[in-house]
Amino acid sequence: MADLTTTTTPGPDTPTPSSGGGNRRGRRSGAPAKLLPGVSRQKRLQAINGAKPPNPVVRGVKGIVLFLCCAVVIIPFLAVISTSLADQAQISAAGGYVLWPDNPSFYAYEAIFRGGVVTRATLVSIGITLVGSGLSVTVVALLAYSLSRPGTWGHKPILLLVLFTMLFNAGMIPNYLLIRQLGLIDSYWALILPTLTSAFQIIIMRAFFLETPKEIVEAARIDGASELRILVSIMLPLSKAAIAVIALFNAVTYWNAFFNAVLYINSTEKWPLQLVLRTYVVDNTAIGVDLPGDVVPPQQSLQMAILVVSLVPICLVYPFLQKHFAKGVVIGAVKG
């Protein structure tokens, strides 16, 4: 877009010396007549964009539709954040969610961070996510690369074995027994290892490696590079998009995982954040538990505060990776 506008407003035709790059907009609207005399504004826009600009009504409707779409996405977030800051009287009067807190306070955040449970669980989750997705990418890349090279030992059977795991799942109890036999009960590794690889990711990665022109690899080999060197110096730099996808897939999975912790973790200090979050947000009455006595469920503001806490890290990472995310998924799927 920017390139287009500069080329269609050539320098010699705009002699005003005072105009710098900063107010190009003002210049365009201020001196149109000199630019293409006798041509209507609409025509000019068409010349720039290559298509006729829609009339104001259509553009207005588009604006409203887009605004509504944005609102649908943004309002729930706003409600969650506002409710976490609001006081209980306002929440009760509003029926559960408020859109704008009257007397904002950070009481709910103080309350959930008191005692250190949430802080500790956040650190656990961050650790699991970093170590888990790091290891996961390593393992997936190594396996996918060896399966992508023609003529590796046991190529076909191993590939079939990997594909086979897509069809079946061992189930909860056998998995538990396996982890127990491995002595991993109540260990952080029990949260990392069971989801370390997935056949789906290996296939995406392998398809990506297969796409890389043979000639590059052959050239590297002629230069005396070993297989590992080829992978590290040639293949990986060429597959950044796919790696970002795998890393993000795994990071999101590890961040959101709580079920493995339910099965394998006994000590509460090893809980990941999502399991702590469940103690706040799962409504026990909804699952048919008739609560006895002294149990008062956490207030709505606390529930929303811990939701915000669990959302923030992913929200911080996502914008930087999402373009790879979208691109990478398509690459692996379509070209594979």
Added chain:
Amino acid sequence: MMMQRDMGRRRFLQLGSGIGLSAVVGTGLVACGGDSGSDDAGSATGGPGGNGQTPDGGGRVVLPTYQRFDGIEPDLPGDEHGVPDAYFSYPRPANPSTDGPPGSGGVVRAMFGITTTVPPAMGRNAHWQGLNERLGVELQLNMMPMSDYPTTFQSSIAGGDLPDLVQVAPTTPRLPDMLEATFTDLTEYLSGDAVLEYPNLANLHPYAWEHCIYNNGIYAVPMLNLRAPNNMHVRQDIVDAKALNGDPADAEEFFELCQGLTDDRANTYALAQPTAILNNFITRMFEAPVGWSADGGAFVNAWETEEFKAALEYTARLWEAGIFHPDSFAGANHSQLFRSGGVAMMAEGGLHYRSVLADEVPGLDLTFMAPPLADGGGYAPVVHGTGVYRLTAIKQGLDEDRTRELLRILNWLAAPFGTEEYLYLNFGVEDEHHTWDDNQGVPDPTDKLGTERTPVDLVVRPPVPVFDPAYPQVAERFYHHQKQVVPNGISNPTAGLYSETEDRSGQAFNAPVSDAINEIIQGRRPITDWDQVIDTWRNSGGDDARGEYEVAFEERVNS
């Protein structure tokens, strides 16, 4: 019909408190009349064994002797039927109910689901550390959110490495076999007068112990819950503002009250939970059985009765009059609506009112309503639940000393309201977890308590007291409501009886009936279809379940 299914699956050995049943087991009642302090349920199932600890061949196991804790006088006394004690202040100084730490210095592991947020780990939790000190053992607690606990439970049972104390849900499938195969038979330690060695366990109601007996052995210690599992909560402020009669005398007056509370232009309604209201309130008004009736050993399902049909028709009338919130079947959050005034009444369990009060609802004036008989002339008998929230069992393979140590620890944890132990468990240490409010004579919790309190009351708990120092007026109302409804209640006679059909495929053949109920309430299906629905139910499994219950019932009466 969630309620109905739940009741069906709860196999506890409940006998005497069903109205029609007292006559059937009358002989047992007479034979056991001398049992001190037992209520009718307890003595009825005590069998002819009298006070002996274990029956000599054939007879039923004897319930633990009920001995009410009398260390403190309640401000408003409860009773053996399950009316809770009410207190307006806490004794000071509180006296201990046990002498010294019950443990002998080792480690005790426990596994249980929690309904609160998780406390900090032992290393950074003064309340937990203090608990270890007082118990004389190191408690290693494996806590899970209650919604995930069944998963943990299943996998631990499958893996076979259980901790010493395990929380068990009374709804666990094939519970009797599982208990017998996995956990210790506590009969010799707890049956009859043996329990008196653990006075705080002897203070647990006999109706609760009934649910710990399977395959003729005591396999668990109960965690007490309120006897009436459901109460109608009313926003009296809204009722008063509209100048309505909040104590309807019959079905018509209840209808008028609901109509008066409904104003769809203001988006306020009387009710929001059609099925819960039907099962816990309207079927009461019309005196339908709870789940089943077992008159003389002939089982009739509530659904087959004219009373239930009348209740269903009445509920459909309420729906047609627009009295239910329009989103009732689409997941309306009745508890939030109740707080915001969107609905004026809700049916909720236990001490749910505490969470409503804790939310500082502006203008709230909370009362409770007993169901009137449909034709007037008094209040209807309410549903009696099991009175048990969860069970705690002890793993197999421990020697006698260890088992006794664990029971002593459970005894310590079951210390009732008014004792030093209860004060510590629920309010921690003075000046650290609570300050003393001299005006009211109650502990005033600090933030630290809320964070650190270790929820071991989900391992074992004493009878639930009514104690709401911040809202004494509501507490008193709740007490009087309990006193009004609890002695007059009926329970499901299939409780404690096993039907293989119901256990295996009950959900499948009951589901069409539940769907039909929802459709009839909403007017999508005429009430005239009901007989057809029930015929299908009978043929698809209902009759089989009935037969199995009747056989099981006969066996129990004759044993």
